[in-house]
Amino acid sequence: MNSSFMDTSSLWNIHITILVQLEERSLVDHRWTIIKQSSLIRGYPQKPNTKCTIFTDHKSLQHILDQKMLNMRQRRWVELLSDYDYEIKYHPGKANVVADALSRKERREALKADNLKKETLHKMEKEFEEKTDGVRYFKDRIWIPKVDQLRKMIMDEAHQSRYSIHPGSDKMYKGLKEHYWWPGMKKDITTYVSKCLTCARIKAEHQKPSGLLQQPEIPEWKWERISMDFVTKLPKTKKGHDSIWVIVDRLMKSAHFLPIRETYSIDRLAQLYVNEIVMRHGVLISIISDRDSRFTSRFWQSLQAALGTSVDLSTAYHPQTDGQTERTIHTLEDMLRACVLEFGGSWDDHLPLVEFSYNNSYHASNQCAPYEALYGRKCRSPLNWLEVGESRLLRPDIVQETTDKIKLVQEKLKAARDRQKSYADNRRKPLEFQVGDKVLLKVSPWKGLIRFGKKGKLSPRFVGPFKIMERIGPVAYRLDLPIELSSIHDTFHVSNLKKCLSEKIGKYKLMNNCAAEEPIEILEREIKQLRRSKIPIVKVRWNSRHGPEFTWEREAFMKDKYPHLFTKDPCGSSKN
Structure with missing residues (x-):
């Protein structure tokens, strides 16, 4: 820039670029480096009453004069600029074309294009060598060209032969790379193993289970929506009971434990349901249960349809759908074990007090006992006889207290469900399929x-x-x-x-891999003597594909599922 071609009074209106680089050394200390064309400023004296405008593409630099704490380098630059009347304005870097041009090193000749492709190929060519056997090697490994199915044949031999037996992708790659090489070898092996149908059928999954937690809606009122399940295979009592029908209210968490026999017909179960549940709580809105044959029967479905109750069955082999009842069953079994161990006798003798104790115990989801949530007050028991007096029972606002208690239970239950879903989803992964997959x-x-x-x-x-x-x-x-x-x-x-x-x-x-094994005949009968009961068992011969197979099974179970086997005794004579 020459003064003979430009008036000095107009020089202060040109864009003087200051390049700024911010280097963060800590959270509170910043270091500024200002690179400028100082000779341009010093070469032209400033006219009186004129102002210099400095444009920068660093936004923070426009406030440098307002900073109270400056380091030595910043002070030197501010002192250098103090001789001039100026202001610093921010100009975006994308629009500051002049700054980009002035900050670049001067180039008088165009750059020559680098022949990277040729150099790379030449370097790779040195890695290849052809040995006396006529085979081409790459770093002492046989190079496999992409010819026909050659690469696939090698992967088949390394994966499906008797000497390899379906290794994983990492093991297969480690074994092959010592002797063979081709571009994209690891990716090809990973894809090959992922498409192996045998590996998909036999290998266990070591990942999070699929499917985020899906929760049913919170009921609006007590004993409108319930869940139910059976506890079976219990020791047979003197009264003939060997099972428990567990029915749980999804809102209040109160439960009924009904002793039954595993051989009860669906008609008798339906009568028991009406007498114990419908009579006490009225007709329900919905029932959640597993796919037990009694719940999927036409009679049970017709009964609930006539009552206006919807039956929500779980998906096949997924008991988590009825997780509430499953958890209640675990608690029930522990309480029964404790009763039998401490007090002796048959388990069905303790069942009424077990139900009372369960409903009168604190529940974490509702943060109160199911009995208190159901009736709005605590249950009178030997422990709190004085706390629950006559005044508590005769207060006129007991209905309002019950309503308020239900609202409180719903809020507590929602908070507990939110925590449960958060914990469950952390251990699961979402997975979706499309129709036709x-x-x-x-x-x-x-x-x-x-x-x-x-x-x-x-x-x-x-x-x-x-x-x-x-x-x-x-x-x-x-x-x-x-x-x-x-x-x-x-x-x-x-x-x-x-x-x-x-x-x-x-x-x-399917039958080649999942052939159903059916019992052929009953060979022997025995009585299994337990501490307080006797269990009849039978020796069964099955039609296993691997030869004769014999197991001991409960006679009641086999008689219920395979009644045709009991038309003859083990010796082959007909029953009278």
Whole structure:
């Protein structure tokens, strides 16, 4: 810039660029580095009554004069600029084209284009070598060209042969990379293993279970929406009871424990339900239960439809749907164990007081006892006889107190449910499928149940693949099951499903892997002598695919499920 071509009075209106770099050394200490063309300012004296405008693309620099604490470098720059009448204005960096131009190093010649591709290929070419056997190597590893199915043949041998037996992707890659190489080798191996149908069927999952927690709505009033389940296989008492029908109110958490026999017909259970539940609490709005054969029977469904009660059944092999009743059953069993151990006698003799104790005990969700939540006051017992007096029972505002108690219970229950969902979702992962996707179905046993009639440690963990026909709610899907599984409910929770990535999806013969084992005959009968009861058991011969198989089973269970086996005694003669 030459003074002969420009008046000095107009020089102070030009854009003088100050480049600023902020370097953060700590949370409170900042260091400024100001790089400027000082010779440009010093070369032209400032005219009186003129003002210099300095533009910067660093927004914080416009307030540097207002800072109280300056380091030595900042003070030197401020002192240098103090000889001039100026103001600092912020100009965005994207629009400050002059600053970008002045801050760049002067280039008189264009840069030459780097031949990176040629240099890279030349460097890679040095890594390759062809040995005397005519095979091309890359870093002492055989290079596998992309010819026909050569790479796939090598992966098949390293994964499916008797000498490898389906290793994981990491193990397979570690084994192959010592001898072979091709571009994208690790990615190809990972994709290959993920599409192996055998691996998908037999290998366990080591991830979070799928499906976020889905909670039913909070009931509006007490004993409108309930859940129920059975406790079976208990020691048979003198009264003939061997099971308990557990019925729980989803709002108040109060429960009824009804002693029954496992052989009770659905007609008798329905009569018991009307006498004990409908008579006390009225007709219900909804019932949540598992897929027990008694709850899925036409008679039970027709009865509830006539009463106007909706029956919400869980998905197949997913007892978490009725988690409230399952948790109540755990508490009930512990209380019964304590009673039998401490007081002796049959468990059904203690059941009424067990129900009283359960309903009169503090519940974490409601932050009060179910009895107090149900009736608005604490239950009179030997421990609090004086606390619950006549005045408490005859107060005219007892109805209002009960209503307020229900509102309070709903608030406490909502807070508890929110905490429960937060904890549960931290241990789960969301998973969704689309209609038409192919999925594998988990077949591992739950609580001793043998799914699809298949048992044994070497049975596959998954069967399928099956096609998704419909999405039922956020976390349930209906599958297109084969005729061999026609007795299984076709709706499953997402935690029991796994996406099938295999491209070899043909007609899967389910019976080859999940053949149902049926009993052939009863061989012997014995009486199992327990401490206070006797249990008749029978020796059963099964038609196992691996040869004869014999197990001891409860006679009552076998007689209920396979009555045709008891038309003859073990010796083969007909019963009288």
